[in-house]
Amino acid sequence: GRRVICRSRPPVPYDLLSLNIGSTPNTAGVPGASEHAIPVKPIDGFLRRFEALQTRVLARKGRAAVALVGAGAGGVELLLAAEHRLRHAVRHAGFDASGLSFVLVSDVPNILPSFPAAFRARFHSILAARGIAVVTGAPVTAVETGRLMLAGYGPLAADEILWTTQAAPARWLAKAGLPLDPRGFLKVDSMLRVIGQDDVFAAGDTIAFSDRELPKSGVYAVRAGPALADNIRRTLTGRSLRRFKPQREALYLVSTGERHAVGTRNGVVVEGAWVWRWKDWIDRRFMRKYNDLPEMKVAPAALPPLADREALKEISAIAMRCGGCGAKVGATVLTRALAGLIPAARADVVVGLDAPDDAALVDVGGEKLSLQTVDYFRAIVDDPYTLGKIAANHALGDVYAMGGEPQTALAIATVPYGLESKVEADLSAMITGANEVLREARCALVGGHSSEGAELALGFAVNGLVPAAAALRKDGLTPGDGLILTKPLGTGTLLAADMRGRAKARWVMAAIAHMIQSNGKAAEIFRRYGVHAATDVTGFGLIGHLIEMVRASNVDATLDIDRVPLLDGARETVALGIFSSLQPQNVRLRRAIRDLAAAGQHPLYPLLFDPQTSGGLLAAVPLAEAERCVAALRAAGYAGADLIGFVTERSAALEPISLDLTGQRLAEALAGLYTTRARPHALQQVADITL
Ligand SMILES: Cc1cc2nc3c(=O)[nH]c(=O)nc-3n(C[C@H](O)[C@H](O)[C@H](O)COP(=O)(O)OP(=O)(O)OC[C@H]3O[C@@H](n4cnc5c(N)ncnc54)[C@H](O)[C@@H]3O)c2cc1C
CATH class of the missing domain: 3.90.650.10 (PurM-like C-terminal domain)
Known part of the structure; x- marks a missing residue:
């Protein structure tokens, strides 16, 4: 159906899809792991989870056994960093850091199994020097409160358990009807296109090539990015696709948590503070690319040859006009424009333009007064569903500010000129978002008007009810x-x-x-x-x-x-x-x-x-x-x-x-x-x- 089904919003329709959802450490096959272990991914929540772990360790006055399951590069690096951070925090809090113990657990005979022996040997020495125990060849069969059950080893006490086992694919992929390899990763061709699907691309940890296995590593995910973007553009513009050729060897730099790192490439191993500085420089440079975006250049508008410099300045500023309430007409302009306006006089208008408030108050003959207000603005976010929520919420604000309860709403929407299917999808998403907000406010959407225009925009005329004595005025x-x-x-x-x-x-x-x-x-x-x-x-x-x-x-x-x-x-x-x-x-x-x-x-x-x-x-x-x-x-x-x-x-x-x-x-x-x-x-x- 060419739709992405989301947990907390309506489905997102697509013409072309790019799936780059990464991987997560696998807790699925181990009973108790998802309840008791702290997975390193999703990474955006990991810092919060780790800070909670540190708080618990400090609450135990630093007497805690910390185990990390999974001895790949990510696991080793994470445990060394955790050891450094926790010992420091425990000492800083005035406790004895010797109450802390750390253990690295792996199901295979070696830590860092895909790395050269010299690299592994360095980490064995570093782990030993830091007092970190290593248990290998012992698959975890179950996780219980306070302990790990290890095959061939027995129970291992652990107050805190970090989980960094091999990358596993998202389980929902199996339900999406896309071709998967035996482990569940998305099968792609050399153009990063999902096999047999002309409109689905994928890259990063989530993919599997049929002819070659790539390590689940950021190095490869990052390199695939430009090739992926290029092939997406080529597909949309009807050009032939290019092959992505991943590099054979990659540089690995693993930090030891003390501003020290060990690196390897082509079997050569290097180590020292300078390696850490090198890694830090690479990492920061990479992050800067996403944080310090180049300023958006506005194409200079073709301006009329006006003699009035001020007018010219104002017109050229229009190119960067804000949407949302930033698109409102200024208070001074509005006051001047409305000055001298004489609306029809009616006895049933309780609050109108003569004493403007957040909403007009009209006596419609019942016990309560009718509150009437309208708001409308250009899109401030790209997502029409979110715009719908914001616009409805904004319009309801006037009714709440007057102490009233919302009753009904009429929508007015402008959708950009476009293909019928796109216009329909945008309109539907926008109104769905708005209606969710209106329903929650018990405000009935009773009608509206839509038109095509240059930009997406949405507004509502909202009616509310308020007893005369309860109306809040400015x-x-x-x-x-x-x-x-x-x-x-x-x-x-x-x-x-x-x-x-x-x-x-x-x-x-x-x-x-x-x-x-x-x-x-x-x-x-x-x-x-x-x-x-x-x-x-x-x-x-x-x-x-x-x-x-x-x-x-x-x-x-x-x-x-x-x-x-x-x-x-x-x-x-x-x-x-x-x-x-x-x-x-x-x-x-x-x-x-x-x-x-x-x-x-x-x-x-x-x-x-x-x-x-x-x-x-x-x-x-x-x-x-x-x-x-x-x-x-x-x-x-x-x-x-x-x-x-x-x-x-x-x-x-x-x-x-x-x-x-x-x-x-x-x-x-x-x-x-x-x-x-x-x-x-x-x-x-x-x-x-x-x-
Ligand atoms: C502790 C640790 C250290 C590592 N260190 C290194 C290193 O030094 N160098 C290196 O090259 N690699 C490193 N890696 C590996 C690296 O993190 C991954 O290979 C890389 O992040 C993969 O990139 P990706 O874009 O495929 O996925 P990710 O970076 O995992 O990004 C996937 C994104 O998709 C989102 N997502 C997932 N599921 C959904 C969904 N259902 N709906 C919407 N969004 C979703 C996620 O939130 C995430 O933002 C490390 C891994 C770990 C665990």
Whole structure:
């Protein structure tokens, strides 16, 4: 069916597939191994598993027997590294490291069986010198709590068991109907094409050539990469494929865990600190290729010969326009565009454009008011399913910010011009993602409209319900309130950095996870803690949305800039000077900040203007409740939620927002030192701030 079936999302259709899923140490045939042993792969979770192991060893005051099963190069290297790290950690914690013992276990008679004898001999000496026992020719038949059962050897005590046995193929391959060798690896031809499948390629640990067995080693996987990419391009462009010719011999450098390494190639063995430095240099250079991506070059647009330099600058910047909420029209532009507009007057419009809020409130004759809101933006992620989730979540945010419950949604989608089957697949994935979020919010998708356009985009008109007395407005800020933000800031700068290839994958993945997190539970929690006002922080950034609140409430607010939660990587991308294309418009709102000369010097100051897509709620609860409210939010999964400031009486100062650069004022407010002093209201001055 040309579909990849995934565990946690709808199937992904493909025209051409490349399977590079590596291998995992085989625990399948050994009873108890998957419960009691720590496999080295999947590698992305190994560090966490090893850190948990170290914590357990320290809890035992360093008295622990550590066994590693599998004595190939990976196993030997890992055990030497573990020994070095654990002894150091145990000593550092003040315990006696002689309580630690290590043993390397292999089912075959030799450690490092595929390596030259001289190389093996060096490692026997190194292991002996480090006090690591070696048990060979003893296959593990079972793993039980605290011990390994070895054939022909009996039980071996082991408090911690690491598992690095031969590479085994993924078991699901057998169900995919693809040709496999007797061990279960994918059979490929010399063009890296799965035998008998014109549309499936594979490379790395997961493959088996029919004429030659390659070691399951990164050296070969890495070399196959360019050949694989070339053959995929050739297939798509109808050209003949090229053969991949793996090298006969490879260089192996195995670290001993003490900035020392042993290497071999063509039977020659070398050793020393310099070998380790060589290995380290190779490894870092390799990793840099994937971390320090070259800056994305934007093809200069053919610009009209305009005399107006400013206009020309703005037009050329459009090439790098952000999607998501970074694609919103700036607050100032919007205010000016809507100024003077006179909508039809209706008595049943409770909140409309005259006092704009997160959503309009309309009296439709029932016990509750109808909440109405619409959001729509260009794609910020390539995956339409994820975009669907983000867009739906973002649209629901306005209803939650108003204290309402979502009721119905209408979708509006733009899909790029393309083959019918692709358009259908994208649309289906996008709506599936959105509907999952809407269903969870008990919001019925009742209709929509779709069209073709230049770029993928999605939006929703959402209706909600709220009892009139429970509606949360932006104008409810009360002196003595604490200001709580539920999600970290930074999606604008991170997504802009991602467009330029400057954001790390884990930063972007974490930002996406936050954009997918619903504000629904947070809204419920705020209600329990006596919330006075709320808004969702989106395109105008934290300052833009806070200004809307303080203006409407005629109060001042103080923000403790160091408590503002930030997404991982946002500091770094801002330090690189990477901002959303909406940032300059948002920064115009700086006139609302007091003592700008000092505040503007703070390195995180630009993030206060960063436009958010599917951002968190900014809500005001009485300061006395604020810390308990934050604890409840964190317990409910809003890990970054924090108390970031407080509300005071409107002062005589022109600017309603001040930044607390030392954290002292918020601490004083929390300690009850803040007193509500009546100050002259300065309505005229509030109106004077040009937004
Ligand atoms: C401790 C240790 C040390 C090693 N040291 C070296 C060394 O110094 N030099 C060397 O050349 N080799 C070394 N190797 C071997 C090397 O790691 C592998 O040969 C190499 O990583 C294989 O590359 P690959 O791309 O085939 O698979 P991998 O690097 O394992 O990548 C496979 C990827 O596919 C993903 N994946 C797997 N299943 C699925 C699925 N169902 N759905 C979606 N994604 C999936 C995995 O998460 C992973 O990201 C070492 C191995 C170990 C265990």
